[in-house]
Amino acid sequence: MKRLFPILAVLTALMLVYAVYQALVVAPTERTMGDVQRIFYYHVPSAWTAFLLFLVNLVASVVYLVKRNPKVDALAMVSAEVGVVFCTVVLVTGPIWARPVWGIWWTWDVRLTSTLVLWLIYVSYLLLRRFSDSAQAPALAAVLAIFGALDIPLVYFSIWFFRTQHPQPVIGGGGSIDPRMWRVLLINWMAFLCFALLMCWSRYRLETMRREVEEAQALESLLGDDRGSSAEIRNPKVALNRSGP
Amino acid sequence: MHKPSFTGGDAMSLPSSTTRGTITRATLTKDLRLEWRSKDALNSMLFFSLLVVVIFSFSFDPLAEESRRIAGGLVWVAILFAAVVALNQTWARELRNQVLDAYRVSPAPPNALFMAKALGNFFLVSLLEALMTPLFIIFYNLRALGPAWQLIPIGLLGTWALVVNGTFFAAISLRTRSRELMLPLLLFPISIPAVLGMVAGTTAILTGENSAHFWIVLLLTYDVVFTTACLALFEKVLEAE
């Protein structure tokens, strides 16, 4: 399993380079927007990846509330964090794209605004995780994730209606996509998905390590004063090796 | 032969709706009575609401033509901030007296406690609104060009939207560092569709330019969805504390 990681990392790097080449060179130039439109190949796949990660978080949260498996909770934590990273990319590339095309940075259009609210909800999720005492944080965060999921359709729908009353330009536009562009879009999405997988995997390993260290530290502070206790109990290696290599 | 049951006995043979209703009502009347006796907190909140209205009126010149257009937003933002102050003290008394532990071990359904707290907050925030709204009308010379009666459902549904989630997130925030800050951090993002509904609906009625129907339906949907979610998940939050 451990050897798989560097292999995947190299493959992902190659895919990303290939994807950039596709986006900047191979993809046809858009008629109205010109080369700036190529931001599309980063903006959209990042959005799809973020949404997928948040979906993973929702499922993991629900499963955690039922099964209370700490590994599932770690997955929820990881997918939320990496999801926020990709969501940030969407919110940054969106306005950078909008500025040269429509002359304004932000239009409160449905998709971008809903993405902003999604980002806000998940940042609050991460803050809740950070500020809660560790024993309760997983269950409370899982509940928050469910609330967020219930909220998002309402967010989208309310902004959509608001926009029909007060129309403004839509970032990313509608309309059909040239099949050649669609192909480049999918290539970039695949590359970013692999990259997201790598990041989640790394973060998951980090989280596992962090929890082990935390447990060992707690154990150490419990038993550290008792000099007369057996060497076996005082040896932190015993605690650290509990969950295996 | 009647075998004595360890998990219940005669108390549990009551239909659960009776038990839930009784507990909700009892907790609610107790809370209202306690609030009324210690008027300090209430007076401070009322004064805070007044201050918010005055500050807003200075910041957004009420004489300008635009005021009818933005007044809807101003009123609800002011109410939002005043509500946060009220919501932050929701569980303070329970926390001080270890009441939550008692609720955890009792056979009482946990969402009866939640309902009582939410209703109490609803009355409290409505009281704050009753102070702030006339002041806004006076300072901004507000007059509704659309059907003014529609402001009532918007007011009720909007207030409940803030209060139901606010009470729930106040419980979640109980065991966090910076408890008072965590409540608005959690509440504001989730409340965005409701706030949009309240503001857009109020503006629609004040300016008379659009129909507020959609917004009233949206607020109703929001309230139904989140009241259900709060009642269903409050037990998990209580367990976690």
Added chain:
Amino acid sequence: MNSIKFLYSAYAATWSIHLLYIGSLLRRYRRLKQELNELKQK
């Protein structure tokens, strides 16, 4: 054309965000490793 600037800044911004995150992961990993070694020495 001037708008090419925006294309490059969008790509650069994307990778900056990702690299910042990976950097923070590495930093956290290093700190944990240090704490781990401290525990093992005790």
